[in-house]
Amino acid sequence: MRLSRYFMPVLKENPAEAEIVSHRLMLRAGMIKQSSAGIYSWLPLGFKVLKKIEDIVHREQQRAGHIPMLMPTLQSADLWRESGRYDDYGEEMLRITDRNGRDMLYGPTNEELITDIFRSHVGSYKTLPLTLYHIQWKFRDERRPRFGIMRGREFYMKDGYNFDIDYDSAMHSYNRHLVSYLRTFEAMGLKAIPMRADSGPIGGEDTHEFLVLAETGESEVFYDSNILDLKMGDRVIDYDNWDECAAVMKEWTTPYARTDETHDEALFDAIPEDRRKSSRGIEVGQIFYFGTKYSETMNAKVQGPDGKPAAVHMGSHGIGVSRLLGAIIEASHDDKGIIWPEGVTPFHCGIVNLKQGDDEADGACETIYAALQALGLDPLYDDRKERAGGKFATMDLIGLPWRITVGPRGLKNGVVELTNRRSGESVEMPPEDAVKKIAEIYAV
Numbered sequence: 273m274r275l276s277r278y279f280m281p282v283l284k285e286n287p288a289e290a291e292i293v294s295h296r297l298m299l300r301a302g303m304i305k306q307s308s309a310g311i312y313s314w315l316p317l318g319f320k321v322l323k324k325i326e327d328i329v330h331r332e333q334q335r336a337g338h339i340p341m342l343m344p345t346l347q348s349a350d351l352w353r354e355s356g357r358y359d360d361y362g363e364e365m366l367r368i369t370d371r372n373g374r375d376m377l378y379g380p381t382n383e384e385l386i387t388d389i390f391r392s393h394v395g396s397y398k399t400l401p402l403t404l405y406h407i408q409w410k411f412r413d414e415r416r417p418r419f420g421i422m423r424g425r426e427f428y429m430k431d432g433y434n435f436d437i438d439y440d441s442a443m444h445s446y447n448r449h450l451v452s453y454l455r456t457f458e459a460m461g462l463k464a465i466p467m468r469a470d471s472g473p474i475g476g477e478d479t480h481e482f483l484v485l486a487e488t489g490e491s492e493v494f495y496d497s498n499i500l501d502l503k504m505g506d507r508v509i510d511y512d513n514w515d516e517c518a519a520v521m522k523e524w525t526t527p528y529a530r531t532d533e534t535h536d537e538a539l540f541d542a543i544p545e546d547r548r549k550s551s552r553g554i555e556v557g558q559i560f561y562f563g564t565k566y567s568e569t570m571n572a573k574v575q576g577p578d579g580k581p582a583a584v585h586m587g588s589h590g591i592g593v594s595r596l597l598g599a600i601i602e603a604s605h606d607d608k609g610i611i612w613p614e615g616v617t618p619f620h621c622g623i624v625n626l627k628q629g630d631d632e633a634d635g636a637c638e639t640i641y642a643a644l645q646a647l648g649l650d651p652l653y654d655d656r657k658e659r660a661g662g663k664f665a666t667m668d669l670i671g672l673p674w675r676i677t678v679g680p681r682g683l684k685n686g687v688v689e690l691t692n693r694r695s696g697e698s699v700e701m702p703p704e705d706a707v708k709k710i711a712e713i714y715a716v
Protein backbone atom coordinates (compact mmCIF):
# COMPACT_ATOMS: atom_id res chain seq x y z
CA MET A 273 0.00 0.00 0.00
CA ARG A 274 1.17 3.49 -0.84
CA LEU A 275 0.54 5.80 2.08
CA SER A 276 -0.37 8.65 -0.30
CA ARG A 277 -3.39 6.60 -1.43
CA TYR A 278 -4.32 5.01 1.89
CA PHE A 279 -6.86 6.20 4.42
CA MET A 280 -5.10 6.51 7.76
CA PRO A 281 -6.32 9.64 9.54
CA VAL A 282 -3.48 10.06 12.06
CA LEU A 283 -4.10 12.57 14.86
CA LYS A 284 -1.33 14.91 15.97
CA GLU A 285 -2.82 15.72 19.36
CA ASN A 286 -3.65 13.32 22.16
CA PRO A 287 -7.43 12.84 22.25
CA ALA A 288 -8.75 14.09 25.58
CA GLU A 289 -11.30 11.29 26.00
CA ALA A 290 -8.71 8.47 26.03
CA GLU A 291 -7.82 7.38 29.55
CA ILE A 292 -5.46 4.52 28.72
CA VAL A 293 -2.58 4.20 26.30
CA SER A 294 -4.12 1.64 23.94
CA HIS A 295 -7.22 3.77 23.41
CA ARG A 296 -5.09 6.86 22.88
CA LEU A 297 -2.79 5.16 20.38
CA MET A 298 -5.62 3.52 18.45
CA LEU A 299 -7.29 6.90 18.02
CA ARG A 300 -4.03 8.65 17.18
CA ALA A 301 -3.03 6.00 14.62
CA GLY A 302 -6.42 6.37 12.91
CA MET A 303 -7.47 2.79 13.65
CA ILE A 304 -10.92 3.36 15.09
CA LYS A 305 -13.53 6.06 15.37
CA GLN A 306 -16.24 6.12 17.98
CA SER A 307 -19.71 6.23 16.47
CA SER A 308 -21.58 6.25 19.80
CA ALA A 309 -20.71 5.21 23.35
CA GLY A 310 -18.92 1.86 23.24
CA ILE A 311 -19.55 1.44 19.48
CA TYR A 312 -16.75 1.94 16.98
CA SER A 313 -16.06 2.03 13.28
CA TRP A 314 -12.96 0.09 12.34
CA LEU A 315 -10.93 2.30 10.02
CA PRO A 316 -8.66 0.54 7.51
CA LEU A 317 -5.59 0.18 9.76
CA GLY A 318 -7.62 -1.10 12.73
CA PHE A 319 -9.63 -3.38 10.47
CA LYS A 320 -6.42 -4.91 9.11
CA VAL A 321 -5.18 -5.84 12.60
CA LEU A 322 -8.63 -7.12 13.59
CA LYS A 323 -8.54 -9.46 10.56
CA LYS A 324 -5.02 -10.64 11.41
CA ILE A 325 -6.16 -11.52 14.93
CA GLU A 326 -9.24 -13.20 13.54
CA ASP A 327 -7.09 -15.28 11.15
CA ILE A 328 -4.91 -16.55 14.01
CA VAL A 329 -8.00 -17.47 16.01
CA HIS A 330 -9.46 -19.38 13.03
CA ARG A 331 -6.18 -21.17 12.35
CA GLU A 332 -5.73 -22.37 15.93
CA GLN A 333 -9.39 -23.34 16.36
CA GLN A 334 -9.35 -25.43 13.24
CA ARG A 335 -6.06 -27.01 14.29
CA ALA A 336 -7.88 -28.17 17.42
CA GLY A 337 -10.64 -29.71 15.27
CA HIS A 338 -13.28 -27.07 15.98
CA ILE A 339 -15.67 -26.33 13.13
CA PRO A 340 -16.30 -22.75 11.90
CA MET A 341 -19.79 -21.47 11.10
CA LEU A 342 -21.71 -18.21 11.40
CA MET A 343 -24.77 -17.38 13.45
CA PRO A 344 -26.73 -14.11 13.21
CA THR A 345 -26.37 -11.14 15.55
CA LEU A 346 -30.13 -10.87 16.09
CA GLN A 347 -31.83 -13.63 18.01
CA SER A 348 -35.38 -14.50 18.96
CA ALA A 349 -36.26 -13.83 22.61
CA ASP A 350 -38.21 -17.11 22.75
CA LEU A 351 -35.05 -19.23 22.88
CA TRP A 352 -33.82 -17.19 25.83
CA ARG A 353 -37.18 -17.62 27.54
CA GLU A 354 -36.69 -21.38 27.21
CA SER A 355 -33.34 -21.29 28.98
CA GLY A 356 -34.65 -18.82 31.55
CA ARG A 357 -31.99 -16.24 30.75
CA TYR A 358 -34.27 -13.70 29.04
CA ASP A 359 -35.14 -12.12 32.36
CA ASP A 360 -31.91 -13.05 34.17
CA TYR A 361 -29.64 -11.26 31.72
CA GLY A 362 -30.95 -7.88 32.83
CA GLU A 363 -30.12 -4.49 31.39
CA GLU A 364 -27.01 -5.63 29.57
CA MET A 365 -29.23 -7.20 26.93
CA LEU A 366 -30.32 -4.98 24.06
CA ARG A 367 -33.96 -5.84 23.42
CA ILE A 368 -35.59 -5.07 20.09
CA THR A 369 -39.14 -5.45 18.80
CA ASP A 370 -39.65 -6.17 15.09
CA ARG A 371 -42.50 -4.81 12.92
CA ASN A 372 -44.70 -7.77 13.86
CA GLY A 373 -44.26 -7.09 17.55
CA ARG A 374 -41.92 -10.06 18.06
CA ASP A 375 -39.35 -9.76 20.81
CA MET A 376 -35.82 -9.98 19.47
CA LEU A 377 -32.44 -9.23 20.98
CA TYR A 378 -28.93 -8.44 19.81
CA GLY A 379 -26.98 -11.50 20.99
CA PRO A 380 -24.65 -10.96 23.96
CA THR A 381 -23.59 -14.64 23.58
CA ASN A 382 -24.96 -17.70 21.76
CA GLU A 383 -25.49 -20.67 24.10
CA GLU A 384 -29.23 -20.75 23.35
CA LEU A 385 -28.96 -20.37 19.58
CA ILE A 386 -26.33 -23.09 19.20
CA THR A 387 -28.25 -25.44 21.51
CA ASP A 388 -31.30 -24.95 19.29
CA ILE A 389 -29.25 -25.76 16.16
CA PHE A 390 -27.80 -28.81 17.89
CA ARG A 391 -31.13 -30.24 19.05
CA SER A 392 -32.67 -29.74 15.58
CA HIS A 393 -30.00 -31.79 13.85
CA VAL A 394 -28.25 -34.17 16.21
CA GLY A 395 -30.07 -37.23 17.49
CA SER A 396 -27.36 -39.70 18.39
CA TYR A 397 -24.23 -39.80 20.52
CA LYS A 398 -22.44 -41.07 17.40
CA THR A 399 -22.20 -37.46 16.10
CA LEU A 400 -20.29 -36.50 19.25
CA PRO A 401 -17.95 -35.04 20.27
CA LEU A 402 -18.71 -31.87 18.35
CA THR A 403 -17.36 -28.34 18.73
CA LEU A 404 -18.79 -25.53 16.63
CA TYR A 405 -17.61 -21.94 16.76
CA HIS A 406 -18.01 -18.61 15.07
CA ILE A 407 -16.57 -15.12 15.19
CA GLN A 408 -19.38 -12.63 15.33
CA TRP A 409 -20.31 -9.24 16.74
CA LYS A 410 -21.94 -9.21 20.15
CA PHE A 411 -23.75 -6.50 22.02
CA ARG A 412 -23.74 -5.95 25.77
CA ASP A 413 -25.23 -2.74 27.00
CA GLU A 414 -22.42 -2.24 29.52
CA ARG A 415 -23.20 0.30 32.22
CA ARG A 416 -19.73 1.83 31.76
CA PRO A 417 -18.32 1.26 28.30
CA ARG A 418 -14.76 2.55 28.48
CA PHE A 419 -11.18 2.34 27.32
CA GLY A 420 -12.22 2.31 23.66
CA ILE A 421 -12.68 -1.15 22.22
CA MET A 422 -11.46 -2.71 25.46
CA ARG A 423 -14.86 -2.55 27.09
CA GLY A 424 -17.18 -1.86 24.21
CA ARG A 425 -20.91 -2.30 23.94
CA GLU A 426 -20.59 -3.77 20.46
CA PHE A 427 -17.56 -6.07 20.30
CA TYR A 428 -16.20 -8.94 18.24
CA MET A 429 -16.01 -12.32 19.92
CA LYS A 430 -14.95 -15.80 19.00
CA ASP A 431 -17.41 -18.08 20.74
CA GLY A 432 -17.25 -21.84 20.57
CA TYR A 433 -19.51 -24.51 22.00
CA ASN A 434 -18.69 -28.14 22.70
CA PHE A 435 -21.18 -31.00 22.86
CA ASP A 436 -20.05 -34.22 24.54
CA ILE A 437 -21.79 -37.37 25.69
CA ASP A 438 -20.40 -37.39 29.22
CA TYR A 439 -18.34 -35.52 31.79
CA ASP A 440 -14.97 -37.05 30.87
CA SER A 441 -15.34 -36.25 27.20
CA ALA A 442 -16.47 -32.70 28.06
CA MET A 443 -13.41 -32.28 30.28
CA HIS A 444 -11.24 -33.21 27.34
CA SER A 445 -13.00 -30.51 25.31
CA TYR A 446 -12.32 -28.06 28.13
CA ASN A 447 -8.63 -29.01 28.21
CA ARG A 448 -8.40 -28.90 24.42
CA HIS A 449 -9.75 -25.37 24.46
CA LEU A 450 -7.25 -24.33 27.08
CA VAL A 451 -4.41 -25.67 24.94
CA SER A 452 -5.70 -24.02 21.77
CA TYR A 453 -6.12 -20.70 23.60
CA LEU A 454 -2.56 -20.81 24.95
CA ARG A 455 -1.30 -21.31 21.41
CA THR A 456 -3.58 -18.60 20.03
CA PHE A 457 -2.38 -15.92 22.43
CA GLU A 458 1.26 -16.90 22.03
CA ALA A 459 0.94 -16.60 18.24
CA MET A 460 -0.12 -12.98 18.82
CA GLY A 461 3.00 -12.30 20.88
CA LEU A 462 1.00 -12.23 24.12
CA LYS A 463 1.48 -13.90 27.47
CA ALA A 464 -2.03 -14.71 28.64
CA ILE A 465 -2.26 -16.61 31.92
CA PRO A 466 -5.17 -18.98 32.60
CA MET A 467 -6.64 -18.20 36.02
CA ARG A 468 -9.39 -19.87 37.97
CA ALA A 469 -12.31 -17.47 37.87
CA ASP A 470 -16.04 -17.02 38.44
CA SER A 471 -18.60 -18.08 35.82
CA GLY A 472 -21.07 -15.16 36.11
CA PRO A 473 -24.17 -15.21 33.89
CA ILE A 474 -22.87 -18.03 31.66
CA GLY A 475 -23.09 -20.45 34.59
CA GLY A 476 -21.25 -23.63 35.52
CA GLU A 477 -18.53 -24.47 37.98
CA ASP A 478 -15.36 -24.93 35.96
CA THR A 479 -14.08 -21.79 34.36
CA HIS A 480 -10.75 -20.18 33.59
CA GLU A 481 -10.12 -16.67 32.40
CA PHE A 482 -7.06 -15.81 30.34
CA LEU A 483 -5.41 -12.64 31.57
CA VAL A 484 -2.78 -10.41 30.07
CA LEU A 485 -0.92 -8.60 32.85
CA ALA A 486 -1.23 -4.83 32.47
CA GLU A 487 -1.54 -1.98 34.95
CA THR A 488 -4.64 -0.76 33.14
CA GLY A 489 -6.42 -4.12 33.38
CA GLU A 490 -9.85 -4.17 34.98
CA SER A 491 -9.31 -7.38 36.97
CA GLU A 492 -7.24 -7.83 40.09
CA VAL A 493 -5.14 -10.99 39.87
CA PHE A 494 -2.89 -13.04 42.16
CA TYR A 495 -0.30 -15.49 40.89
CA ASP A 496 2.88 -17.45 41.47
CA SER A 497 5.59 -15.84 39.34
CA ASN A 498 6.71 -19.34 38.23
CA ILE A 499 3.78 -19.34 35.82
CA LEU A 500 5.47 -16.60 33.80
CA ASP A 501 8.19 -19.06 32.75
CA LEU A 502 5.74 -21.44 31.07
CA LYS A 503 5.58 -21.49 27.27
CA MET A 504 3.80 -23.58 24.66
CA GLY A 505 6.55 -22.82 22.14
CA ASP A 506 6.49 -24.98 19.04
CA ARG A 507 5.65 -28.26 20.74
CA VAL A 508 3.42 -30.49 18.65
CA ILE A 509 0.06 -31.22 20.21
CA ASP A 510 -2.21 -34.11 19.31
CA TYR A 511 -5.57 -32.57 20.11
CA ASP A 512 -7.26 -35.99 20.11
CA ASN A 513 -4.97 -37.24 22.84
CA TRP A 514 -6.78 -36.78 26.16
CA ASP A 515 -3.66 -37.34 28.26
CA GLU A 516 -1.57 -34.87 26.31
CA CYS A 517 -4.14 -32.09 26.64
CA ALA A 518 -4.71 -32.92 30.31
CA ALA A 519 -0.95 -32.68 30.91
CA VAL A 520 -0.84 -29.15 29.45
CA MET A 521 -3.83 -28.20 31.58
CA LYS A 522 -2.05 -29.55 34.67
CA GLU A 523 1.20 -27.79 33.80
CA TRP A 524 -0.54 -24.43 33.50
CA THR A 525 -2.94 -24.74 36.39
CA THR A 526 -0.51 -26.10 38.99
CA PRO A 527 1.14 -22.74 39.82
CA TYR A 528 -1.31 -20.55 41.74
CA ALA A 529 -3.15 -18.06 39.49
CA ARG A 530 -6.56 -16.65 40.36
CA THR A 531 -8.66 -13.58 39.87
CA ASP A 532 -9.94 -11.73 42.93
CA GLU A 533 -13.30 -13.52 42.59
CA THR A 534 -11.77 -16.87 43.54
CA HIS A 535 -8.63 -15.71 45.35
CA ASP A 536 -7.72 -17.84 48.39
CA GLU A 537 -5.45 -16.07 50.88
CA ALA A 538 -4.34 -19.27 52.60
CA LEU A 539 -3.24 -20.95 49.36
CA PHE A 540 -1.56 -17.76 48.19
CA ASP A 541 0.36 -17.33 51.45
CA ALA A 542 1.76 -20.85 51.06
CA ILE A 543 3.78 -19.68 48.03
CA PRO A 544 7.33 -18.46 48.87
CA GLU A 545 7.11 -14.71 49.36
CA ASP A 546 9.40 -13.70 46.49
CA ARG A 547 7.14 -15.55 44.02
CA ARG A 548 3.86 -14.14 45.36
CA LYS A 549 2.64 -11.51 42.90
CA SER A 550 -0.50 -9.46 42.57
CA SER A 551 -1.28 -7.10 39.75
CA ARG A 552 -3.95 -6.06 37.28
CA GLY A 553 -4.94 -8.04 34.21
CA ILE A 554 -6.96 -7.74 30.99
CA GLU A 555 -9.32 -10.65 30.38
CA VAL A 556 -8.86 -11.72 26.76
CA GLY A 557 -10.65 -15.06 26.93
CA GLN A 558 -12.67 -17.38 29.11
CA ILE A 559 -13.57 -21.07 28.97
CA PHE A 560 -16.54 -22.66 30.73
CA TYR A 561 -17.84 -26.12 31.49
CA PHE A 562 -21.51 -25.96 32.51
CA GLY A 563 -22.59 -29.58 32.07
CA THR A 564 -26.24 -30.03 31.15
CA LYS A 565 -27.44 -26.54 32.16
CA TYR A 566 -28.70 -25.64 28.67
CA SER A 567 -29.30 -29.14 27.30
CA GLU A 568 -31.70 -29.92 30.18
CA THR A 569 -33.69 -26.69 30.05
CA MET A 570 -33.81 -26.67 26.25
CA ASN A 571 -34.24 -30.42 25.88
CA ALA A 572 -31.12 -31.05 23.82
CA LYS A 573 -30.88 -34.79 24.23
CA VAL A 574 -29.33 -37.48 22.09
CA GLN A 575 -29.69 -41.21 22.09
CA GLY A 576 -26.86 -42.49 24.30
CA PRO A 577 -24.86 -45.72 23.82
CA ASP A 578 -27.43 -47.53 26.03
CA GLY A 579 -30.28 -46.44 23.74
CA LYS A 580 -31.69 -44.02 26.30
CA PRO A 581 -32.00 -40.24 25.76
CA ALA A 582 -29.16 -38.33 27.42
CA ALA A 583 -28.74 -34.58 27.92
CA VAL A 584 -25.45 -33.55 26.35
CA HIS A 585 -22.60 -32.04 28.36
CA MET A 586 -21.65 -28.61 27.14
CA GLY A 587 -19.13 -25.86 27.57
CA SER A 588 -18.60 -22.52 25.90
CA HIS A 589 -15.37 -20.75 25.15
CA GLY A 590 -14.82 -17.12 24.26
CA ILE A 591 -12.03 -14.93 22.97
CA GLY A 592 -12.37 -11.14 22.97
CA VAL A 593 -11.16 -10.66 19.40
CA SER A 594 -11.66 -6.87 19.30
CA ARG A 595 -10.45 -6.45 22.91
CA LEU A 596 -7.22 -8.20 21.93
CA LEU A 597 -6.08 -5.18 19.91
CA GLY A 598 -6.18 -3.09 23.06
CA ALA A 599 -4.52 -5.81 25.14
CA ILE A 600 -1.68 -6.21 22.65
CA ILE A 601 -1.07 -2.46 22.57
CA GLU A 602 -1.16 -2.22 26.37
CA ALA A 603 1.49 -4.96 26.47
CA SER A 604 3.58 -3.65 23.57
CA HIS A 605 4.17 0.07 23.12
CA ASP A 606 6.62 2.83 24.04
CA ASP A 607 6.37 6.60 24.29
CA LYS A 608 6.50 6.94 20.49
CA GLY A 609 3.63 4.60 19.76
CA ILE A 610 2.54 1.04 19.14
CA ILE A 611 5.00 -1.85 18.64
CA TRP A 612 3.12 -4.63 16.82
CA PRO A 613 4.30 -8.21 17.30
CA GLU A 614 5.10 -9.67 13.86
CA GLY A 615 2.14 -12.08 14.07
CA VAL A 616 -0.48 -9.33 13.99
CA THR A 617 1.18 -6.34 12.35
CA PRO A 618 -1.06 -4.53 9.85
CA PHE A 619 1.81 -4.24 7.33
CA HIS A 620 4.92 -6.39 7.35
CA CYS A 621 7.25 -3.41 7.12
CA GLY A 622 7.36 0.26 6.28
CA ILE A 623 9.38 1.85 3.50
CA VAL A 624 10.37 5.45 4.16
CA ASN A 625 11.55 7.52 1.23
CA LEU A 626 13.67 10.34 2.66
CA LYS A 627 13.60 12.34 -0.58
CA GLN A 628 10.39 11.85 -2.49
CA GLY A 629 10.87 13.18 -6.02
CA ASP A 630 14.55 12.23 -6.19
CA ASP A 631 14.83 9.83 -9.12
CA GLU A 632 17.26 7.50 -7.45
CA ALA A 633 15.45 7.34 -4.10
CA ASP A 634 12.05 6.92 -5.80
CA GLY A 635 13.44 4.18 -8.04
CA ALA A 636 15.03 2.26 -5.16
CA CYS A 637 11.81 2.48 -3.11
CA GLU A 638 9.73 1.23 -6.05
CA THR A 639 12.10 -1.72 -6.52
CA ILE A 640 11.99 -2.67 -2.84
CA TYR A 641 8.20 -2.23 -2.73
CA ALA A 642 7.71 -4.45 -5.79
CA ALA A 643 10.17 -7.09 -4.56
CA LEU A 644 8.40 -7.39 -1.19
CA GLN A 645 5.00 -7.61 -2.87
CA ALA A 646 6.27 -10.26 -5.27
CA LEU A 647 7.16 -12.35 -2.20
CA GLY A 648 3.57 -12.09 -1.03
CA LEU A 649 4.43 -9.52 1.64
CA ASP A 650 2.42 -6.43 2.40
CA PRO A 651 4.63 -3.33 2.83
CA LEU A 652 3.47 0.21 3.57
CA TYR A 653 5.39 2.67 1.41
CA ASP A 654 5.45 6.24 2.73
CA ASP A 655 5.63 8.02 -0.61
CA ARG A 656 4.30 11.35 0.65
CA LYS A 657 6.18 14.61 0.16
CA GLU A 658 6.79 15.10 3.86
CA ARG A 659 9.74 15.83 6.09
CA ALA A 660 11.74 12.80 7.21
CA GLY A 661 10.93 13.57 10.87
CA GLY A 662 7.20 13.47 10.19
CA LYS A 663 7.51 10.19 8.29
CA PHE A 664 9.48 8.57 11.11
CA ALA A 665 7.00 9.79 13.70
CA THR A 666 4.10 8.28 11.74
CA MET A 667 5.89 4.94 11.31
CA ASP A 668 6.77 4.85 15.01
CA LEU A 669 3.19 5.69 15.96
CA ILE A 670 1.57 2.97 13.85
CA GLY A 671 4.16 0.48 15.11
CA LEU A 672 5.24 -1.62 12.11
CA PRO A 673 7.97 -3.93 13.48
CA TRP A 674 10.44 -3.17 10.64
CA ARG A 675 11.27 -0.08 8.60
CA ILE A 676 13.43 0.26 5.52
CA THR A 677 14.73 3.81 5.15
CA VAL A 678 15.87 4.88 1.70
CA GLY A 679 17.75 8.12 0.99
CA PRO A 680 20.12 9.55 -1.64
CA ARG A 681 23.07 9.58 0.77
CA GLY A 682 22.89 5.86 1.57
CA LEU A 683 22.15 4.94 -2.02
CA LYS A 684 25.44 6.58 -3.08
CA ASN A 685 27.13 3.86 -1.01
CA GLY A 686 24.67 1.22 -2.25
CA VAL A 687 22.86 0.86 1.06
CA VAL A 688 19.52 1.40 2.77
CA GLU A 689 18.81 1.19 6.49
CA LEU A 690 16.81 -1.58 8.17
CA THR A 691 15.42 -0.56 11.57
CA ASN A 692 13.78 -2.65 14.23
CA ARG A 693 10.90 -0.79 15.87
CA ARG A 694 11.26 -2.48 19.25
CA SER A 695 15.03 -2.15 19.79
CA GLY A 696 15.50 0.95 17.65
CA GLU A 697 18.57 -0.74 16.16
CA SER A 698 19.46 0.17 12.57
CA VAL A 699 21.71 -1.73 10.20
CA GLU A 700 22.88 -0.56 6.78
CA MET A 701 22.77 -3.05 3.94
CA PRO A 702 22.16 -3.27 0.20
CA PRO A 703 18.45 -3.01 -0.71
CA GLU A 704 18.28 -6.67 -1.85
CA ASP A 705 19.59 -7.80 1.54
CA ALA A 706 16.95 -5.76 3.34
CA VAL A 707 14.26 -7.47 1.27
CA LYS A 708 15.86 -10.85 1.98
CA LYS A 709 15.96 -10.13 5.70
CA ILE A 710 12.26 -9.20 5.79
CA ALA A 711 11.44 -12.35 3.83
CA GLU A 712 13.40 -14.42 6.38
CA ILE A 713 11.64 -12.79 9.32
CA TYR A 714 8.21 -13.63 7.91
CA ALA A 715 9.40 -17.02 6.61
CA VAL A 716 8.25 -16.45 3.02
Ligand code: P5A
Pocket residue numbers: 380381382383412414421422423424425426427428429430431432474555556557558560588589590591592593594595
Ligand atom coordinates in the same frame (compact mmCIF):
# COMPACT_ATOMS: atom_id res chain seq x y z
C1 P5A B 1 -17.98 -17.93 26.20
C2 P5A B 1 -18.28 -17.82 24.75
C3 P5A B 1 -18.92 -15.80 27.16
O1 P5A B 1 -19.69 -14.98 26.74
N1 P5A B 1 -20.23 -17.46 25.99
C4 P5A B 1 -19.75 -17.69 24.66
C5 P5A B 1 -19.13 -17.30 26.91
N2 P5A B 1 -17.83 -15.50 27.85
S1 P5A B 1 -17.38 -14.03 28.30
O2 P5A B 1 -16.26 -14.20 29.18
O3 P5A B 1 -18.48 -13.30 28.83
O4 P5A B 1 -16.88 -13.28 27.01
C6 P5A B 1 -15.80 -13.82 26.25
C7 P5A B 1 -14.74 -12.77 26.04
O5 P5A B 1 -15.28 -11.65 25.35
C8 P5A B 1 -14.60 -10.48 25.73
N3 P5A B 1 -15.56 -9.45 26.17
C9 P5A B 1 -15.53 -8.17 25.75
N4 P5A B 1 -14.73 -7.52 24.88
C10 P5A B 1 -14.95 -6.21 24.65
N5 P5A B 1 -15.95 -5.52 25.25
C11 P5A B 1 -16.79 -6.13 26.13
N6 P5A B 1 -17.79 -5.45 26.68
C12 P5A B 1 -16.60 -7.52 26.41
N7 P5A B 1 -17.22 -8.43 27.20
C13 P5A B 1 -16.57 -9.60 27.04
C14 P5A B 1 -13.64 -10.85 26.85
O6 P5A B 1 -12.34 -11.00 26.33
C15 P5A B 1 -14.18 -12.19 27.31
O7 P5A B 1 -13.16 -13.02 27.85
